[in-house]
Every structure is written in structure tokens, then in C-alpha cells.
Amino acid sequence: xxxxxxxxxxxxxxxxxxxLVAGLDEAGWxxxxxxxxxxxxxxxxxxxxxxxxxxxxxAEPEVFQAMAxxxxxxxxxxxxxxxxxxxxxxxxVLLSRWRAxxxxxxxxLAAVPADQVVPWLVRPLPPAVLCCAGMMELFAHGQDIxxxxxxxxxxxxxxxxxxxFITLTWDFGYQARGLATxxxxxxxxxxxxxxxxxxxxxxxxxxxxxxxxxxFCLLATRRRHRDDLAVKAVxxxxxxxxxxAQAYRxxxxxxxxxxxxxx
Numbered sequence: 042x043x044x045x046x047x048x049x050x051x052x053x054x055x056x057x058x059x060x061l062v063a064g065l066d067e068a069g070w071x072x073x074x075x076x077x078x079x080x081x082x083x084x085x086x087x088x089x090x091x092x093x094x095x096x097x098x099x100a101e102p103e104v105f106q107a108m109a110x111x112x113x114x115x116x117x118x119x120x121x122x123x124x125x126x127x128x129x130x131x132x133x134v135l136l137s138r139w140r141a142x143x144x145x146x147x148x149x150l151a152a153v154p155a156d157q158v159v160p161w162l163v164r165p166l167p168p169a170v171l172c173c174a175g176m177m178e179l180f181a182h183g184q185d186i187x188x189x190x191x192x193x194x195x196x197x198x199x200x201x202x203x204x205x206f207i208t209l210t211w212d213f214g215y216q217a218r219g220l221a222t223x224x225x226x227x228x229x230x231x232x233x234x235x236x237x238x239x240x241x242x243x244x245x246x247x248x249x250x251x252x253x254x255x256x257f258c259l260l261a262t263r264r265r266h267r268d269d270l271a272v273k274a275v276x277x278x279x280x281x282x283x284x285x286a287q288a289y290r291x292x293x294x295x296x297x298x299x300x301x302x303x304x
Contacts, residue, residue, distance in 0.1 A: 048151045050199040051172045055143050058183045061192060062136065070132040074189040077295060081189060084182045085139050086127035090120060091178055092142040095171055098159045099149035105160055117291045146175065163290065173206035177288050181262035188302060196234040196255050204231055204254050207261040207288045208241040214285035217293050223278045231257050248276025261288040268299040
């Protein structure tokens with residue numbers, strides 16, 4: 042584990058994300074992003090709904106359970122359907138709603154004792170892990186917006202939480218494709234934005250994944266193709282993982298093409 046304050050880092054990432062969109066005019070909100078059929082507004086609406094779920098899970102478990110029950114069997118469809126509740130708003134209202142859902146979720150998660158769990162979509166999670174999931178969402182959808190707007194994001198060691206979350210959810214790529222999860226543990230050795238070395242997994246693991254932490258996170262959120270990243274694998278299962286890595290449940294989506302973002 043790290044000594045980093047997950048709530049402080051979550052709040053900082055949320056503020057950084059807002060900076061991507063706060064100054065956009067109405068046309069900017071309709072800019073297409075690399076996610077098929079999604080404009081900038083769709084990305085913000087998606088995050089507003091996800092944060093609404095997280096806030097309810099932490100502060101109003103009964104409300105969350107009712108929302109989750111409605112999405113049972115087709116979570117992706119339920120999330121996409123929920124976008125309509127946000128996309129009818131003008132940009133300034135959508136941004137205001139995003140801020141409210143963000144603030145509510147972070148405050149609610151901060152109030153949950155670290156040794157307790159909150160309900161979530163598959164199984165209950167400690168509040169720190171759910172915060173990391175939220176940071177992964179901010180990383181991924183923020184990257185879509187940055188790509189759409191031609192913005193280069195400045196990475197910090199707050200990325201530790203996203204990288205750690207990916208190592209916890211390393212089997213999601215197998216599950217999404219109906220593949221058997223191999224009986225293996227990986228060692229992850231990642232270079233932080235600061236230059237520090239982050240290490241996860243058993244030190245004596247025979248199969249390893251190495252590279253820049255940013256590239257690792259871009260790979261597992263499927264925002265870049267592995268051919269365009271400096272992530273390397275040692276071992277056949279680790280090598281295969283680079284092709285199917287995904288930090289979220291549900292369909293993998295189309296991903297990105299090799300060379301799509303090369304200058």
C-alpha cells in the first residue's frame with residue numbers, strides 16, 4: 042500500500058477533470074470523442090451518473106440497491122439509458138450537476154470508516170477501493186476528452202491509485218471475453234511520473250509486466266493500443282494479458298487502433 046491520501050487525490054483528480062471542460066462553449070461540449078457516438082457531453086454525463094451511484098452506495102445503501110436492481114442483467118444498457126437524464130440539460134446545467142454528484146460522492150466516501158465496506162455492483166468494496174475505481178473512471182473518460190480537444194494532460198503520482206486498482210481487477214479482461222482466468226500471479230514494476238518505482242504483486246512471480254505507469258493505465262483503460270505503449274511482458278500469460286487488459290467490467294469496447302494518436 043501507499044501512504045497517499047486517497048480522498049485528497051480523488052478530489053484533485055476530479056478538479057483536474059473539471060478543468061478540461063469548464064471553459065468549453067456549447068459547440069465544444071458537442072465535440073466527438075474517440076469513444077464511438079460519444080461527444081464530450083456524453084463523457085461528463087456518464088461520470089455524473091457513476092458518481093451518483095457511488096454517492097448513494099456510500100450514504101444511502103437502500104437507494105443504491107434499488108438503482109442496482111434496475112440495472113441488473115444489463116448494466117451497460119442502464120448506464121447508457123441514464124445518460125438521457127443528463128444530456129437534455131444545457132452545458133452549464135450539466136456541469137453543475139456533475140459538480141454536485143462529484144462532491145456528494147467524495148464527501149460520502151470520506152465519511153465511511155476505512156475498515157468498513159459499501160455495496161457495489163458485483164461485491165461490497167472498501168471506500169478506498171471505490172475511490173480508486175472513481176479515479177480510474179476519471180482517468181479514462183478524461184483521456185477521451187483530452188484526445189478530442191487536443192489537450193496533453195500532466196500526470197502526477199496520484200496515478201498510483203489507478204495503477205493499484207488495475208492490479209486488483211487484472212482478471213476483468215478474461216471475464217469480459219468468457220475466457221478462463223489463468224492460475225498465475227503477475228509482478229508489476231511500473232515507473233511513476235515522478236520517476237519512482239511502484240511494485241505490485243509477488244516479488245518472486247515468474248511472469249512480469251513492466252513499463253511507465255501512465256502507459257500501463259492507458260493500456261488497461263483501453264485508451265491506447267499496446268503497440269503504441271512502452272509496457273512489456275515476461276511470460277506467456279503476461280504477454281497475452283497485454284492484449285486483453287481492461288480495468289472495468291462489461292464489454293471491452295472497440296478500444297483504440299495502433300497509431301491512432303501518434304503525431
